[in-house]
Amino acid sequence: MIKFFIEGRPRPKGSFKPVRNKKTGRILLINDNDRTKCFQDLISYHANRFFKKPTENPVSLSVNFYFKKPKTPKNDKYHITTPDIDKLLRTVLDALQGVAFINDSQVTQIIATKDYIDKTNSKEGVYIEVYIY
Numbered sequence: 001m002i003k004f005f006i007e008g009r010p011r012p013k014g015s016f017k018p019v020r021n022k023k024t025g026r027i028l029l030i031n032d033n034d035r036t037k038c039f040q041d042l043i044s045y046h047a048n049r050f051f052k053k054p055t056e057n058p059v060s061l062s063v064n065f066y067f068k069k070p071k072t073p074k075n076d077k078y079h080i081t082t083p084d085i086d087k088l089l090r091t092v093l094d095a096l097q098g099v100a101f102i103n104d105s106q107v108t109q110i111i112a113t114k115d116y117i118d119k120t121n122s123k124e125g126v127y128i129e130v131y132i133y
Contacts, residue, residue, distance in 0.1 A: 002050045002100075002132075007125040010065045011039035012087030013094060036091055043095035043126070054102045055132050060109040062129040063092055069116040079114040088114070092128065100130050108133075 014033035021028055031037070065088050067079055074080055089112055093104040101107065117124060 001129055003127070003129040004046055004050060005123075005125055005127045006039075006043050006046055007123050008039060008042060009124045010067070010083070010088050010126050011036045011091060012083035013040070013090035014087060040091050040095040043092060043128070044099050047096055047099045047128075051100050054098055054100060055106070056102060057106070058108045058133045059101045059106050060131040060133070061092070061096075061107060061111070062131075063089060063110065063112045064121075064127040065112070065114045066117045066121050066124055066127070067114065068124055073116070079116055085112055085114050088112075088126075092126065096128075096130070 012033060013036050014031060016029040016031055018027050019030050020026070065079075065085070089110060093107065097104050115121070121127075
């Protein structure tokens with residue numbers, strides 16, 4: 001098992017918007033969240049310290065996202081507001097592809113949580129555990 005923490009506000013991988021290039025007429029796909037690329041690159045950078053090369057084996061992930069608690073949360077115990085956990089996971093999977101594993105199709109199991117920071121986890125970020133079989 002390889003585990004690491006990436007400090008920083010977790011960013012979701014949003015949807016892509018199709019935009020037509022006026023000069024060529026071709027369709028370009030534009031990510032609707034500008035901050036995702038920076039967070040994705042940060043995950044890849046830290047993961048590179050632990051992985052010499054991407055594995056070809058099956059992989060399981062445990063991913064815990066930590067956010068600051070707002071002054072008036074909708075729920076005191078659970079983080080039930082945006083960003084969606086599936087879009088957060090998309091950022092992590094894309095960041096680890098080519099670093100921890102060759103293709104995200106190798107991921108056979110994911111356990112993921114969204115939590116507020118507390119005394120034990122005092123910083124925003126993502127805690128990732130990679131299990132290689």
